[in-house]
Amino acid sequence: MRNTCKHCCTKIDNLKVKLGGNTILDNVNVHVNCGEVVGIVGPNGAGKTTLLRTILGEVPYQGRIAFQISGSVSKKPKIGYVPQKLQFDFSSPISVADLVVSAISFYPVWMGINRDLLERVKSILSLFAAEHLLKRRIGELSGGELQRVLLAIAMTPGPALLLLDEPGSGVDVKGLSLFYQLVDDLRNKHDIAVILVTHDLAGVSSYVDRLILLDRSVIAEGNPEAVLSNEKLVKTFGPSLWNVSLLPNLKSSKAGKNDHD
Amino acid sequence: MIMINFWYRLVDMFPFAWTHYVFMKNALLAVLLITPCFALLGTMVVNKRMAFFTDVLGHSAFTGIAIGVLLGIQDPTLPMIAVAVALAVAINLLKDTTRASVDTVLGVLFAFIVALGIVILSRQGGFAKYTSYLIGDILAVSPRQIACFLVIAIVVLVYWYAAGNAMILTSVNSSLARSRAVNVFLIETSFTILLALVVMISIRLAGILIINSLLVLPAAASRNFARNIHSYTQGAVIISVFSGVTGLIVSYYWGTASGATIVLFAAGCYGVSALLGRRLNR
Numbered sequence: 001m002r003n004t005c006k007h008c009c010t011k012i013d014n015l016k017v018k019l020g021g022n023t024i025l026d027n028v029n030v031h032v033n034c035g036e037v038v039g040i041v042g043p044n045g046a047g048k049t050t051l052l053r054t055i056l057g058e059v060p061y062q063g064r065i066a067f068q069i070s071g072s073v074s075k076k077p078k079i080g081y082v083p084q085k086l087q088f089d090f091s092s093p094i095s096v097a098d099l100v101v102s103a104i105s106f107y108p109v110w111m112g113i114n115r116d117l118l119e120r121v122k123s124i125l126s127l128f129a130a131e132h133l134l135k136r137r138i139g140e141l142s143g144g145e146l147q148r149v150l151l152a153i154a155m156t157p158g159p160a161l162l163l164l165d166e167p168g169s170g171v172d173v174k175g176l177s178l179f180y181q182l183v184d185d186l187r188n189k190h191d192i193a194v195i196l197v198t199h200d201l202a203g204v205s206s207y208v209d210r211l212i213l214l215d216r217s218v219i220a221e222g223n224p225e226a227v228l229s230n231e232k233l234v235k236t237f238g239p240s241l242w243n244v245s246l247l248p249n250l251k252s253s254k255a256g257k258n259d260h261d
Numbered sequence: 262m263i264m265i266n267f268w269y270r271l272v273d274m275f276p277f278a279w280t281h282y283v284f285m286k287n288a289l290l291a292v293l294l295i296t297p298c299f300a301l302l303g304t305m306v307v308n309k310r311m312a313f314f315t316d317v318l319g320h321s322a323f324t325g326i327a328i329g330v331l332l333g334i335q336d337p338t339l340p341m342i343a344v345a346v347a348l349a350v351a352i353n354l355l356k357d358t359t360r361a362s363v364d365t366v367l368g369v370l371f372a373f374i375v376a377l378g379i380v381i382l383s384r385q386g387g388f389a390k391y392t393s394y395l396i397g398d399i400l401a402v403s404p405r406q407i408a409c410f411l412v413i414a415i416v417v418l419v420y421w422y423a424a425g426n427a428m429i430l431t432s433v434n435s436s437l438a439r440s441r442a443v444n445v446f447l448i449e450t451s452f453t454i455l456l457a458l459v460v461m462i463s464i465r466l467a468g469i470l471i472i473n474s475l476l477v478l479p480a481a482a483s484r485n486f487a488r489n490i491h492s493y494t495q496g497a498v499i500i501s502v503f504s505g506v507t508g509l510i511v512s513y514y515w516g517t518a519s520g521a522t523i524v525l526f527a528a529g530c531y532g533v534s535a536l537l538g539r540r541l542n543r
Contacts, residue, residue, distance in 0.1 A: 083434050083437050086434050089308070091484065092308060092433075093487035093492070094489070095489035110425050110490050110493075111491065112491040135488070150437070
């Protein structure tokens, strides 16, 4: 496992989330250090997305979520968030530049984006292999392209914690490996903590430092090989959790498949 | 007063028959102030797929007028605004808490508020008095109302300047917006309240039946060829002002209801843009 910085971290202790009378999460304990990429896997309805939304502060909870940055406790750190496959209107007249500017600047985009700002957006996008998308409408982007634009937004300005919700859904294999590569670079360069919710076990296992199996509570935790080779877990969660074709020992022969989610 | 006299003199310079009438000068000024507001608000109404919501909002005027009548108030504008704002906030709250689809909730409310209003207003067969609210009367606009439109136009412009970006983010994804420190609830609620205000204040112009199309049509037409938010907004404002002015003047010569004539022109713009837009995007 990678050496991570111990001065800053996200600590989730004894977290409980109830929505509409149902307990979605119970007794969840997760610690993430900066510079660490943690993958969260679990069957559908396990509470993965709820966990991210709770960290974002959207969902009421019991328990404790604490952020510590450079030794001091911070109540509201900057959190970058890349949402799951967006369900927006594909004919929407919002360009990539519009979306980025409205997220990173107060300058009202409906008045027209000036050249300086456009150059700034272009240089931000260029770090994510997306500068050629600047004037495209967001509805015209492929899954992978949109994901890179959202990652560019999430990383501007640099957050302490990056949350990625199902980056695999709707993205082809090539796009996904480019995305993971970018996340890996970011973690190395900026020492940020990354929490990544995914179904794509095989694709993600070489990029994450730690894998957490979540089903209302943390069922197992450890390095990806250990979690994925635990036979008991495979038996219990196997059919609902991962597609057999994506299991690590088979991944070389099935690498071309992309049928998750 | 000085401003309105200046306006009258300005219009007098045009060599048309209709410019001799004060009511036409007033109506033109009202149209020039309110159509850009409708265009701006409409861009977000269409982006956020709120067309049905604003239709319900417009129809809530029935209940507002009825409450005004019950309370014995001469000018029902205030009760109309109160009902519309309450309805807007209630729908906004319901949307997040109910399991029924927003469409269904709106459908139920639509029927309820219209029926309630009509039942109260039709007591002793007096409904005919209120038909002017159905089709509106832009030519009856007073200088005081125009001052009101000026204030509203400034409010909309300031709001758009301050909250435009946040609304774009919210319309794409509310979690994404929250992660960018946008207070989504505040944005959505304030937007619906502003909508309620603008629609209720201008319902005398266009009428309950067609007020919603003034919001939806310019934005929908502009969307057919817009490639970004700037061109979308620009297109909607141009189409809205163009249909407003043309519709008003044409209605003078045709002797037709101005609101409906304006809507016909806006619908014409939509038709043209749909045809041209398809060709451009091919």
